[in-house]
Amino acid sequence: MTTTPVAAPPVLSVKNLVKHFPVRSRGLLRKQVGVVHAVCGISFDLAERETLGLVGESGSGKSTTARALLNLQPATSGEVYYQGRELTKLSRGEMRALRRDLQIVFQDPYASLDPRMPVNEIVAEPLRIHGLYGNDGRTVVRDLLRTVGLKPEHGNRYPHEFSGGQRQRIGVARALALRPKVLVLDEPVSALDVSIQAGVLNLLDELQTELGLSYLFVSHDLSVVRHIADRIAVMYLGTIVEIGTSEQLFQAPAHPYTQALISAIPLPDPRKERARERITAVGDMPSPVNPPSGCRFRTRCPKFANELSEAERRVCVEEPPELVDRGQGHPAACHYAEGRTLF
């Protein structure tokens, strides 16, 4: 997983993606009174056979990004290129054809499977929609179920008869049915217990190796992302604050938010955990309706609060930092980015 192809053109390319949601007043007129700045101009590439992890806390815009990318919620502005084609301007019909290549697995395996459909039908549905359910349809579905580690005999059962982990495998089988190139995984293991979660992660890993898939893996759990991703983008309040390979991000995180995020996650190792030095973010994430001026993290930033001079702080308040490499070997959106070792 350490070899990251650099030269090959990206499968998926996102440029300046913006997604705003209107905030409307109550009452008859529903006048627009504000804007939720959910995603504010983010750009990244996804290479072939690569896993890009998109991490952030609730409200960081990571799931909105995933949905805007697939045109499930149209983006406000920005471009998404898949194999050279721009997706945001496509008609519904044109987009439908491309959906064969771009599939999504949702977080909640309880809400994303139709409770009134037997599993065979759930997995067959995408094939039927795309007119690919031929005479061998039943065999294809059986093979898909077997591929994700389910028993094909159970195909006539309904989702409620399966455990959470098995349901998530059904979701994966459905996403694989059209033999996609890119899978967007939106918190695919967050609802599962760890012993079950590990099974789904290993499955995704095996599928990627064999099928040569590209994954965009959206998660709030940095440990899971470190495990599965080749590269990681950290999101905060609608922007990417740091992006790099898993190695770079964990060896020397440069943005104070990434550092705080890594610090905040407890290690399942008593001696290491007790001896750890912590960088803590103060307070809560501000509302995306009214993001802070300049650097969006400055209201919670430990560096801003404890280390910077008055003049340096003024820069944080006035200028939004760009996501560029300031000598750490990978881009970070902090005026005073500085790599730190945390383990």
Place this chain on the structure above:
Amino acid sequence: MTAAEDPLAGPASSPNGAAAPAGDVVLEVSDLTVGFPSDEGLVRAVRGVSYELRSGEVLGIVGESGSGKSVTSLAVMGLLPGNARVSGSVKFRGQELVGASDAAMTKIRGRRVAMIFQDPMTSLNPVYTIGYQIAETLLAHHDGMSKNAALERAAELLEIVRIPNARGRLSSYPHELSGGMRQRVVIAIAMANDPDVIIADEPTTALDVTVQAQIMDALDTARKATGAAMVLITHDLGVIAGQADRVLVMYAGKLVERGSAEDIFYTPRMPYTLGLLGSLPRLDRASARLTPIPGAPPSVVNMPPGCPFTPRCPLAQPVCDEVEPELAPTTSPDHSAACHFSQELVGREAQDLFETTVSDAHALAQFVRETEDQTS
């Protein structure tokens, strides 16, 4: 019992965090069993759990959903619904709590034993200000206290758990606070009466990680300020590793392993614990293969005899289907595990025992071939 005379005085003992010596037993749970009647039969949520909590220590209880860890502590607090069948014994400083009268429980609950729940939105009342709710806890247990003194103390408590502008916040309603702030309020309420025991049930599960770290700090502060012993219930092994002195691992309503945090994390002697640790992705090192535990936890209705982990266990032998193992000492007298073959775990890693491949290799290979046929 010094705290009983002067309710607002500081802690009776001077705690110094994790290094506190093993003190006297404050809470003693023996053979606690909880069942719920259902149409399918008795749901045996907790099956004979015993543990001791000593003053000053943090006891961690880990287990996955449905393992009975929350029901155990609800039973300790006497908070289970009326149809629950509780047997066994729970003694708080020698006083029996199982079957105790409501009046007796009211004197202990919230005063000597406090509880912190997972979801702060449901444990706070949305129609009262937080100042009122903290003061209410104080006034319920101190007859002579004036309302103003209670509010004064409430502001102090909010300051201890680091709520900015504590005094101003007294008149806020829960919905005006963020999730992290609400959980701080719940912690303030728990420590209000200087309890001897704080039971925290998944206190950070509903929160984002950066806020989770802040709340663990606040809990630590509360524990040190009151000198209370703590039972920390969570599914998060990382939280347990950082906080707990001793750890109990629960599976299917039973304790399957018990020991110090070091025992459990470095030399687990129950295959379930080993598998659980192996299935955890690690933040501090590049990825190794994870070891998922196959199958799912058993239903606790009409359980078959034998060890409940048998269907998922790589070490299972015929005896495991017949005899349910009891907790027995392993590496030291204080480290025990419920497994017939715990000796076989000596020096073994999760990868040695558990299968890491989860897909059907044959089916997957065929799928790859078909995909290639279609695209070519």
